[in-house]
Amino acid sequence: MGQDRPGSYLLFIALDGPVRLRVGALGEQDFPAGTYIYCGSALNGLRARVARHLRPERKAHWHVDHLLAQGQPVGALLVYSEARLECRLAEELSHLEGVRRHVPGFGASDCHCPGHLLLCEEPVQAVGGAIQGVLNGLQDGPLEQRQGQGDEDGTLAFRETAR
Numbered sequence: 001m002g003q004d005r006p007g008s009y010l011l012f013i014a015l016d017g018p019v020r021l022r023v024g025a026l027g028e029q030d031f032p033a034g035t036y037i038y039c040g041s042a043l044n045g046l047r048a049r050v051a052r053h054l055r056p057e058r059k060a061h062w063h064v065d066h067l068l069a070q071g072q073p074v075g076a077l078l079v080y081s082e083a084r085l086e087c088r089l090a091e092e093l094s095h096l097e098g099v100r101r102h103v104p105g106f107g108a109s110d111c112h113c114p115g116h117l118l119l120c121e122e123p124v125q126a127v128g129g130a131i132q133g134v135l136n137g138l139q140d141g142p143l144e145q146r147q148g149q150g151d152e153d154g155t156l157a158f159r160e161t162a163r
């Protein structure tokens with residue numbers, strides 16, 4: 001694995017059917033079927049955090065863990081950076097066509113921004129280019145991006161995208 005570094009990430013979660021979930025202090029929330037994009041930061045180690053999200057057995061600690069209990073993680077984009085980019089990523093993604101925030105305050109207990117979870121209303125492939133554009137437009141520039149999906153045992157199997 002090498003040494004872990006700080007960064008922010010987009011975690012893509014597919015939900016096959018609608019579910020109602022209790023999300024910590026946010027209470028019961030309805031989640032329509034679709035692909036969700038969760039924006040997070042892990043300044044104490046990005047790979048370890050994303051690997052944790054991809055592991056099948058985990059205690060609910062973050063809001064996103066409740067969604068992961070029902071949905072399938074289908075991919076992740078990692079941006080290595082010292083800056084905490086999660087709020088900005090969520091804000092910029094929310095302006096994309098076919099993407100909207102879902103559940104006000106999701107994942108945003110500490111920052112109080114409108115929320116870190118987005119629902120993609122069309123196949124995520126349709127907005128892949130736009131998402132890449134958001135990442136490319138980050139002010140400090142993404143230092144490195146990786147994408148891919150976890151193995152069944154939760155280990156990372158990311159394919160590097162050289163920039």
Ligand SMILES: [Zn+2]
Pocket residue numbers: 086087108111112113114115116
């Ligand atoms: Zn935020």
